[in-house]
Amino acid sequence: MTSPELNRLFDTEQFRASGHALIDALAEQLALELQGNASLIQWQSPLDAEQAWEQEMPEHPVLEPHQLSAWLQQEILPRQLAMHHPHSMAHQAAPPLPLAALADLVASFSNQAMAVYETGPVATLIERQLIRWLSSMIGWTHGTGVLTSGGSQANLTALLAARQTIDPHIWDKGITTVRGPLRILTSALSHYSISRAAGMMGLGTEAVIAVEADAKGRMSIEALRQAHQACIKRDEHVMAVVATAGCTATGSIDPLQAIGEYCRTQGLWLHIDAAHGASALLSTHHGSKLEGIALADSVTWDAHKLLYMPATLSAVLFRDKASSYRAFAQDASYLFHQEDDREIQDFNISARTLECTKRMMGLQLLVAFKLYGRQGLARLIEHVFLLAEQFASLVSQTAGFELLMPPETNIICFRYLGKQALAQGALNRLQANIRQSLLHQGLFHLSQVSIDENTWLRCTLMNPYTQAVHQAELLQHIQQIGDELLSS
Structure with a gap:
């Protein structure tokens, strides 16, 4: 019989009462935030915040x-x-759907450590169903894959699979089995996780060759051809081409159809990092922006972005089932039993993912589809895309501001020019100082990006409650702060 002290740790009534009180508190916080009546951020420098926060570990x-x-x-x-x-407009992390967050609580409570089917049976079934749905939206009939903790892990997994197609012995013997260096061709605006993956795989970050992007932030197909031919002349193996659908810097979508056709004719593995943009496939209005995505060998898709899930929930998807097994080729007799038939092995997800202990991360997305359907989630995506178009129009029409490019998704890059001509360095510092001032005053949360040595303010309009009045207020604050900085 357990002791009273242990019973206290698992007290059902305490759980019930605390849970009810906590949901009430979070619902109150949600209402305040959506109405803009809560504090956006109470800024403290990290060192000051840590000194104020540091505590002794409680013994009792x-x-x-x-x-x-x-x-x-x-x-x-x-x-x-x-x-x-x-006023939270900085990054691609979503304000999660409240009922999806409740499903996340269920996932934490049930704690299905889904290394193999028997350790998370329903979690495995949920994940396989979601993978089928996402694959079908890409346009694949027999696509497969796994859910991952973030897009960076999904990109790494896809590139590991691509590497194995060069030489199946790489897993055991290393990249020294390949004559000539391996290369990855990707847009100059691709996510840093591509370069990081190259470093982690032992290729070196210099193995990633940046392909020029055009004025709209999209990979140039002619530059891709030239980069590929240059690799051939240098006796370098192009392990993969990585296209981007919704690049982090500008939200731009590469010409997927043209890139896909080129890769097919050249026998190149095409991975599409669609972490941000893939969710547009749900929309009949915006899905065509990703035309050609079905030509990919692998795709990354983040649900914690435009599917409004709690972080982190991503997927790495493969057009061909066999490809999904190439990334990892390890034996673990305590998990993967040789006597299991192939049918059972397909349900053991850890054979195809970096994680062994993997939480039931798909439940919240399944719940969202059940509650709102594809069309409901599509309307949410369409709404924030429209907000971005409206904000870009406002920026273009407001004196003293410059828009980098019309948005293709929900990311807008712009800058404040002020009332006088500034040198590039001074203009860049102005943007950075404006952003910092907005954050430190708790007014707005924006990000910034450097493109061709120019600094731009960057908004990602994820919140459907960000309306025209908030957009106008943002520009007013930027102008006021910018003028004060210039005058001082």
Whole structure:
């Protein structure tokens, strides 16, 4: 019989009461954030914040279960970046759907460590169903794949599979089995995870060759041809071409059809990093922007971006089933039993992913599809794309501002020029200082990006509650802060 002390750790009634109080507190916080009545961020420098936060590890309880909700409201929620606030515009992390977050609680509670089917049976079935749905939206009849903790892991997994197509002995004997260096061709605006993956795989970051992008931020197909031919002349093996559908910097989508056709004719593995843009496939209005995505050998798709899931929830998808097994070729007798038939092995997801212990991450997305359907999620995507178009129009029409390019998704890059001509360095510093001032005052959360040595302010309009009045307010604050900085 367990002791009273142990029973306290798993007390059902405490769980019930604390859960009800916590949901009430979060619902109140959600309402405040959506209305813009909560603090966006209470800025402190990291060092000051850590000094104020640092605590001794409690040897004994310092908090009673009935105090948990109040403690979270007083100590945790005020220190967060308010993701549901309409002034939160910096990054591609979504303000998660509230009911999806509830499903995430169920996933945490059930704790299905889905290394193999028997350790997470329903989690495995959910994941396989979601992979089939996502693959079908790409246009694949027999596509497969796995869910991953983030797009960086998905990109790495896809590139590991691509590497094995060069020489199946690489897994055991290393890249020294290949005569000549391996190369990855990708856009100059591709995500840093591509270069990071090359470093992790032992190829070296210099194995990633940046292909020129055009004025709209899209990979130049002619530059791709030239880069490929140059590799051939140098006796270098192009392991993969990585196209981007919704690049992080500008939201631009590479010409997937042309890139795909070129890769097919040249026998090159095509990976499409569609972490941000793939969700547009749900929309009948915007899905055509990804025409040609079905030509890919592998695709990365982040649900914690435009499918509005809690982070992190991504997928790496493969057109060919056999390709999904190439990334990892390890034996683990305590998990993968040789006597299991192939049918059972297909359900053992850890054979195809970096993670062994993998949480039930698909439940929240399944719940979203069940509650809102493809059309409901598509309307959300279409709404924020429209917000981006409206904001880009406002920027273009407002004196003193410059738009980098019309948005193709929901990411807008722009800058404040001021009332006088500035040298490039001074103009770049102005953007960085404006962004910092907005953040430190808790007014708006923007990001910034450097393209061709020019610094641009960057908005990612993820929140459907960010309306025209907030967009106008942002430009007013930028102009006011910018003029004050220039005058000082």
